[in-house]
Amino acid sequence: MGVRKPEDTRSFALCAHGGAGKTSLAEAMLFDNGNITRMGSVQNGNTVSDFQSEEQKRNISISTSLLTLERKGKTFYVLDAPGYADFTGEMSAAIRVADTAVILVSSVGGIEVQTSKAWEYAEHHSAPVSFVVSKMDRENADFEKVLDDIKSQFSQNALPVFLPIGAGEKFTGIVDVLRGKSYTYKPDGSGKFTEGEIPADLADEAASAREALVEAAVEMDDELMEKYLEGEEVSEADFERTLKTAIAAKRIMPVFALSATANIGVPQFMDFVADYFPSPVDIGAVDAGDVKAEPKTDAPFSALCFKVMADAFVGKLSFIRVYSGTLSSEGSSIYNIDKGEDERISSFKLMTGKDGKDVKEVIAGDIVAIPKLQSARVGHTLATKGGFSGKFPAIEFPKPVYSVAVIAKTRADEDKLGSAISRILEEDCSLTFEKNAETRDNVLSGMGDMHINIVLSKLKERYNVDLDTKTPQVPYRETIRKMSEAQGKHKKQSGGHGQYGDVYIRYRPLERGEGFKFIDSVVGGAVPRNFIPAVEKGLREYMVAGPLAGFPVVDFSAELYYGSYHDVDSSEMSFKLATRLSFRKGIMDANPVLLEPVMDVEVTVPDQFMGDVMGDFNSRRGRVMGMEAHGKLQVVKAQVPLSEMFRYATDLRSMTSGEGSFSMEYSHYEEVPGDIAKKVIAAHKKEEEDEE
Ligand SMILES: Nc1nc2c(ncn2[C@@H]2O[C@H](COP(=O)(O)OP(=O)(O)OP(=O)(O)O)[C@@H](O)[C@H]2O)c(=O)[nH]1
Ligand SMILES: [Mg+2]
Known part of the structure; x- marks a missing residue:
């Protein structure tokens, strides 16, 4: 690879609502860049990204995949995050460690719930953002509408850098606003294109899109801005330089139009990434407590573990983002600051899906995997002993909202359960497993029934542990x-x-x-x-x-x-x-009474579902505590007995066509109303008798 510099790194997270086309875009990038010779598809379960059997079975991504590629002398680290609501923790972690968040918005579906989540996470992590309007080849694709929605719902700084030529079946290529060229594609999905002039009917639009970019870019440089306002021409070099700064500063959020499966616009997208996306140096130093991690190769080495994978084939891999310094794998060890443990390392792997390629050295900005590291867990800061002394803030994961009690089918299943679950817990930070001391249930909690079902089938497939499930006992x-x-x-x-x-x-x-x-x-x-x-x-x-x-x-x-x-x-x-x-x-x-746990519940739904959600709370014995509008979304706060909440994750989704989300937390114990208490008491008397 020669001498590498942090300036030459481009890391970005593909994030979106489920099914917006992230994995397909990742696949098209690998194909167009010559990393793979055949383009796989999500339906056929043969993409590089979705390599887990659970992903291939369901045709969705369930955990973030890392893909590494070289383009125009730059190293790309592409994090393909899952979009399905049950896995938003993965999306958040991917945005946290990438230098840019690339938010895909389907040209047909437009902005959806998880699109807004992706935007929120990018804001939360102060990540530069760009938007990809995907699936331009689909019937009813509408670039203009999606662009307007992005501007009005997220930011006026969203400015197109590509314009689509045609839409739907007639989507044939793109206009690159910056270069003032058009790229027309062969309709065979080969990704082959010819460069040409901008079609006459798009010339005006392209010119004003370029003007909007120049106007925003020059703002980054006072002197240039003055000249510009006085009517002076901005040189190409000045424009490119300030454009880069404006993207890193979120003053410009470039918007692309493309199609992954029809393979149109992807090479130009990658070229833009190489030329204008921020490098770790543009992002600057990162806080780690009182210490700053400087994106320099001669700074003390620091890295953050953001993912652990315990794949049956590959063994254990710890994924790290390097924030500062250089580390060679030769005769070297890594110091886990959170655990206070020093561990030898044998190699670093540049990952592309499940395949890793050994590299001897990593530098600030790199995202790689380390095999067989025992101590590292998601969120741990890694350094060298006596070197970097900071600690990166923990990676936040949403709290589980959906629980089932699990029962081992046989004695053999029970014996294996503990160690199998603990390995899955290492990989999955949105999952908890607890024995409830009061009810004696083994409670598995996650983000929804899809999530729990995937965990159960992983347990079966990887560790041969068979479990039955039931609704957990309420700890009355x-x-x-x-x-x-x-x-x-x-x-x-x-x-x-x-x-x-x-x-x-x-x-x-x-x-x-x-x-x-x-x-x-x-x-x-x-x-x-x-x-x-x-x-x-x-x-x-x-x-x-x-x-x-x-x-x-x-x-x-x-x-x-x-x-x-x-x-x-x-x-x-x-x-x-x-x-x-x-x-x-x-x-x-x-005068004894039964008490039940009551949860603080916070539901976020679009306006039109408010009535349904409130009515539903009534039928769950809930008390609405307040409401707040967040744009077109309403946040409802309520207190609801736990016994009414076990299936809420799935019920809310079907009530709101997937647009509602919620979180909950234990609040307090309250008396169970008499008629319900009678039933609970009778049921328990019966259970006790049955046991005798
Ligand atoms: N027509 C068309 N279909 C596409 C395009 N991109 C993706 N699709 C289809 O959309 C579906 C979802 O695509 P994925 O690439 O899995 O989307 P994703 O965003 O990775 O989905 P998750 O990871 O599950 O959130 C698949 O059936 C794809 O074939 C596109 O550009 N055009
Ligand atoms: Mg995917």
Whole structure:
């Protein structure tokens, strides 16, 4: 590769709503650049990007793929992110580590929910943006409309650099506004084109598009701007230089028109990337706590791990974005700042789909994979020992919103489950797996049923672990609503040593969230000191399964205020048994109720679905807490019992044709309404009986 410089690197994330054509564009780039000799298709499951069997089965991307290619002396790192809503964490991480976000918008579908998400993430990460209006060969393709929508919904800085020649079946090529040329393609998908003059009917449009670019670009240089305003001609060199700065500064967001599968406009897109997309040097230093990572080869080495892949064929790969310095793989080790561990490394791999090509050295700006690194997890900062001391901010992933309880089909499945899941968890940061201490369910939580189904089939295919699923048990609790007093007396005199314990306990409700308090107010030794701890211990044991329906009892105090004992027959055990009698009676006398977890839910939907979403909350016993408009979207905040939310991810999607999204978080426990409580209690009584 010769001596490489960070200036020669172009990294960009392809991001969009599901199915906008990211993977197809990536494939066309590889083909047109000569990296592959046949162009695969998503339908046939033979693209370079979608190499996982789960992707090929479903014809969608489910995790970000990295493709590396050389173009015009520049190294491209293309991150092909999935667009389906369940995987937005992958999209966010890809935008975080790439220098530019390339947002695809289908010329037919226009701006969709995940398009807006991509835009939000790019804003959040301050990433320069460009837009690709894709699928120009499709019937009803409308470049102008999509461009207008991009301008009005995202930014007026979106300016076309390509104009389509024709649309739909008649889409034959593009006008490159910058070069003032047209590129007409053979209709056979070969990507072969001829350069020519701008067609007469597009000349005016092309001229004004160019003027708009010049006008925005010169703003980056005061002196040039002055000259321009005085009517002086801007030189080609000045224009190109300021254009580059304007793109890095988001003053210009170039808009392209192309078709990936018809293979029209892709080579010119790549040339534009090589010439004008920002390099790591244009992006500048990156914050890592108090330290800055400078995009220079002689700075201390620093990198961020943004993806871990545990593929059966390739083994384990940790994907890193290098932010500063140089590191050679020869006799070298890498220091994991988050873990404080130093690990030897054997090679770096330039990745293209599942294939890696060894490189000996990486420099600032590179995006590569390291094989067999044990300690690195997504979000970890990697450096060399005694070198770079900063720590990059964590990579944010959305919180899981969809849960199922999993049950191993056989003993063998159960034995393998733990290690298989932990490997999948390393790869997938939007997934959690927890044993609920109260309900004893093994709960697998992710972003939706698609996500969970993919995890289940990965478990089966890769690790041969078969699981059944069911709706998770709600971790109900019990509490009391009034004060009660209950004596518990345990007395047995059946020959030999007798048993005697006698306690009087007062039960009082506490505030929600206060838990349990034990109060000892025994006077005059009615219960001897040495037996009092046994009473408290007994209470703590029995409260795990309450008398109402077997759920933990919370938010109450128990005051031991009186009792009696027997010199010979009293023991810790007899006092514990006496306590149990008092507890069961006392709680049942104190007007016990069932509590259920209530979630804070935040739903984002387009205006027209508001009515449906609110009505649906009613039927889920939800309480709407507020509403806010965000452009054409409405954000509804509500509190809804967890028991009503298990299928919400799928229900919301079908209610809003995929345009709604939501997040939720545990808020607090609340009383279950009487009629529903009755059903829950009856169901649990039945379950207990069945178990006996
Ligand atoms: N007509 C036409 N179809 C296209 C074009 N690009 C993609 N498609 C089709 O659109 C569908 C989705 O394309 P993908 O490339 O998988 O889209 P994606 O954005 O990668 O999708 P996800 O990764 O699942 O979000 C496939 O059936 C493609 O064949 C295009 O330029 N023209
Ligand atoms: Mg894809």
